Amino acid sequence: MEIIITGASGFVGSNLIYSLKDENKINLMKVRYSPNQTFHFAGDSVIHLAGKAHDLKKVSQPLDYYEANFELTKQLFDSFLISECSTFIFMSTVKAVADEVKGVLTEEFEPNPKTHYGIAKLQAEEYILSKKIPENKRVYILRPCMIHGPGNKGNLNLLYKLVTKGIPWPLGAFENKRSYLSIENLCFVIKNLLENKQIPSGIYHLADDRSLSTNDLIELLGTSLGKKNLILNIHCSFIKSLARIGDYTRLPLNSERLQKLTENYIVSNKKIVNALGKSLPVTAEIGLMRTFESFKK
Numbered sequence: 001m002e003i004i005i006t007g008a009s010g011f012v013g014s015n016l017i018y019s020l021k022d023e024n025k026i027n028l029m030k031v032r033y034s035p036n037q038t039f040h041f042a043g044d045s046v047i048h049l050a051g052k053a054h055d056l057k058k059v060s061q062p063l064d065y066y067e068a069n070f071e072l073t074k075q076l077f078d079s080f081l082i083s084e085c086s087t088f089i090f091m092s093t094v095k096a097v098a099d100e101v102k103g104v105l106t107e108e109f110e111p112n113p114k115t116h117y118g119i120a121k122l123q124a125e126e127y128i129l130s131k132k133i134p135e136n137k138r139v140y141i142l143r144p145c146m147i148h149g150p151g152n153k154g155n156l157n158l159l160y161k162l163v164t165k166g167i168p169w170p171l172g173a174f175e176n177k178r179s180y181l182s183i184e185n186l187c188f189v190i191k192n193l194l195e196n197k198q199i200p201s202g203i204y205h206l207a208d209d210r211s212l213s214t215n216d217l218i219e220l221l222g223t224s225l226g227k228k229n230l231i232l233n234i235h236c237s238f239i240k241s242l243a244r245i246g247d248y249t250r251l252p253l254n255s256e257r258l259q260k261l262t263e264n265y266i267v268s269n270k271k272i273v274n275a276l277g278k279s280l281p282v283t284a285e286i287g288l289m290r291t292f293e294s295f296k297k
Contacts, residue, residue, distance in 0.1 A: 001194065002043035004085070006031045006076065007050030011152045012091070012186065016047065019187035020194075033072040039079040045087035045194055046080050048073060052117070065120040073124035081131065087194060089140045090128060094205060094267055096121035096143060106268045107143075107203050125203070133201060140193050144206040145267045148287070149183030150294035155260075156217070160295045163221040163229060171239060172215055172231035174262035179207040182287030185280040192276050199275045207267040208284035214261055220285065224292040 002025045007013055017026055027043055031050050052068035073090060080088045095118035097111045113119045125141050133139050148156055162169070189206060193199055212220075215231055222229040239258065246254035273279060282290075 001025070001045065002027065003045045003047060003194065004029050004041055004043045005047045005049060007048070007091075010049065011149070012147060012183065013049050014151075015149065015183045016049075016187055016190060019191060024194075031072060031076065033067040033075070037075055039076055041079060041083040041085045043085055045089070046076070046085050047089045047091070047190065048076055049091045051091070051121075062116040065116040066123070069117070069120035070123040070127070074127050077128055077131070081134070081137075086136060087138045087140075088128075089142060089190060089193060090124065092121045092125055092141050092143050092203075093118065094143045094145050094265075096125055100263065101265045101267075104266045104268050105205065107205055107271055138193075138197065138199075139201045140199075141203045142189070142206055143203065143267075144181045144186060145179045145265065147181045147183055147186060148291045150290060152183070152291070156288075156291060157295055159214075159217055160221055160292060163218060163225060163227065166227070168230040168232050169215070169218045170232045170234050171258075171262055172233040173236050173239070174214070176213050176262050176264050177211040178214070178263070178265045179211045179267040180284060180288065181207050182280075182282045182284070182290075184282045184287060184290075188281050189272060189276070192278075196276070204272040204275065205267050205269060206272060207269045208282070208287060209269070209280055210284050211266045212284060212288075217288065220288055221292055224289055224296075 001023070003020060004027045005013060005016065006029050008017055008028045020026060029039070031039070050068070050072065052065050077088060077090070094105060095115065096113055097105060097109050099114045099118065111122050113122050128139060128141060146155075148154065185208060186206060189204075218229050218231060239253075240255075242251070243253050243255045243258040245251060246257075269280070
């Protein structure tokens with residue numbers, strides 16, 4: 001199979017290439033938004049990873065998201081529709097649906113993104129869904145939750161540094177659950193979508209088999225390091241008051257950071273697992289342990 005991948009230089013792209021290269025011909029396509037452009041696809045499938053990631057430092061301009069994540073996707077998808085390629089996979093995000101989740105996030109949720117990143121991704125999804133798909137083509141919109149794996153530092157590395165320094169975890173009183181996605185499971189899903197033509201086109205949420213609390217992560221990190229962690233159960237109201245002080249001072253904890261560390265964000269993977277007809281190969285705990293082990297290197 002000949003596969004075209006955009007945005008292949010990133011963490012997901014590099015792992016995907018490694019997963020697919022032995023059995024397929026991989027063509028890497030560098031793309032960037034420019035008005036009135038079209039693309040020529042010579043291959044069987046297109047995996048569109050390119051785009052602008054969520055900017056945690058909040059220095060990006062809104063237009064950057066709409067050009068990179070919406071307008072560019074429109075151009076690529078229009079080019080796919082008139083090409084000989086049979087499969088189009090668009091890497092969206094759960095943030096195209098919701099920034100906060102009550103209950104379990106499924107594909108049936110009414111999207112209501114709050115950030116320019118999420119809104120632009122949703123606009124790209126809606127454009128794809130607005131087009132009539134020829135019978136000989138398949139189109140998949142994937143919404144992964146937080147992706148992790150060896151080589152990806154990200155937010156999990158911040159927790160790792162805290163545990164290695166022996167600092168007690170002060171947020172033990174907060175009971176939250178959060179979904180994660182191992183890069184191995186993501187590559188497994190994409191490989192199956194490419195190979196199994198019986199899987200229906202549509203939107204699929206991607207997550208590991210179970211969600212974990214931040215306290216669970218702290219304990220897994222301790223196991224990885226061979227250390228016993230001290231988890232403090234300081235009353236939630238006191239921590240929240242401290243975070244509000246941090247909003248106006250240089251304390252390491254503020255309200256936004258506290259929310260990210262303690263919020264619930266559970267994503268269901270039932271639809272994709274049922275469509276595949278098989279379980280994901282890596283459990284949540286094993287995938288996270290592999291990520292934590294990579295931090296030692």
